[in-house]
Amino acid sequence: MSRDDLTLRRRIGRREFLSGCAGLAAAALLPGARAFAATGSDELRIQRLAWAGIRLQLPQATLFIDPLINPDAWGAALKDPLIRVDDTVGDTSVLITHAHPDHFDATAAAQALSQGGTLAYPLGTNPLPMPAKARARPSAPWEPQLLGDFTATAVPASDGYGDPQVSWVVSARDRRIFHGGDTLWHGHWWRIGRQFGPFDAAFLPVNGARFGWRKPVSGLPGVLTPEQAVAAAIILRARRLIPIHYGVTGMDDYVEVDDPIGRLREAARDKPVVIQPTAPGTWLDWTS
Incomplete structure (x- = not known):
């Protein structure tokens, strides 16, 4: 040559x-690549969305749990900003904990899965309408499933109305998180903690809401109270508790506890768990 x-x-x-x-x-x-443009990191990143929703992000995979973008779900009672979900990267999945409209937002699911992907939901529910390009995956408790670069397992939960509901255990990049939907207290925490713990983070509802829509009214919380959320996090052996599912005001038939975050911090005083409130739209800081 x-x-x-x-x-x-x-x-x-x-x-x-x-x-x-x-x-x-x-x-x-x-769109969607912004999560990694700044750091170039391939570790798991998590963004809190409105209400109970979160986004888990890897360089070539996106997973949502209970995404909410429909302003009609709570109307003016919820002040959370609604975070876009149509900017996905790579293999995309949407998990829902149950089919109530503030946890299964059909519009959010359709936007997130506009290019295809998996919609996973509790066995025994029938979330409709199913996104046109989605693969439906009814999920039985305790059965792990591979979703792109994620492993997700539905685990038992208890709904305030007695409707079918699960929580989700998701792992990726040596991280494991728990998402509790809007579960109330139940007896499965110990088994979940033994089988999957410890967790890097537990996203748990904390508003201890009392409902007036079902008659006769019980007067008891249908969602974890702040004190119960701390107890659950400790049993799960979660290093940090990120509160979700709070912030609804001005309704007669749905009443939260007063100052849920203040009560959460007080309940966690001298306990082996970090309370890490995260505003909707913010990415979780693993170093906190």
Whole structure:
């Protein structure tokens, strides 16, 4: 090979390298790539969404649990900003804990799964309408399933109305998280903790809501109270408790406990769990 041929090949190689770098830079500007553009990290990132929703993000996979973007779910009673879910990356899955409209938002599911993906839900429920390109996956408790780069397992939960509900255990990149939907207190915490704990984070409802819609009215909380959420986190051996499912005000038939975050902090005083309130839209800080 002549010296001129070697020079030409080196120039072509440099052009290919620079072209590849430009392609990566352009990809970082695509919708949904923002989560990793700043750090370039491939570790699991988690964003809190409105109400009970969260997004779990890896470089080539996105997983949502109970995403909510429908303003009609709570109307003016919920002040949380509604976070977009149509900017997904890679293999996409949506998990729901139950079929109530503030946890199964059909519009959010359709937007998140507009390019296809999996909608996983508790066995015995029938969330409708199913997104047009989604693969339906009814999920029995204790059966792990692979969803892209995630492993997800439905575990028992207890709904305030007695409707079918699960919580979710999700693991990826050496992290394991628990999402409690809007469960109330039940007797499965110890088995879940033994089988899957410890958890890096537990996303637990904390508003201890009392309902007036079902008659006769019980007057008892149909969702974990702050004190019960701390107890659950300790049994699960969760390093941090991220409160979800709170912030509804001004309703006669749905009444939260006063100051749920203050009560949560007080209940966790001298307990082996970090309370980490995270505003909707914010990404979880693992170092806190």
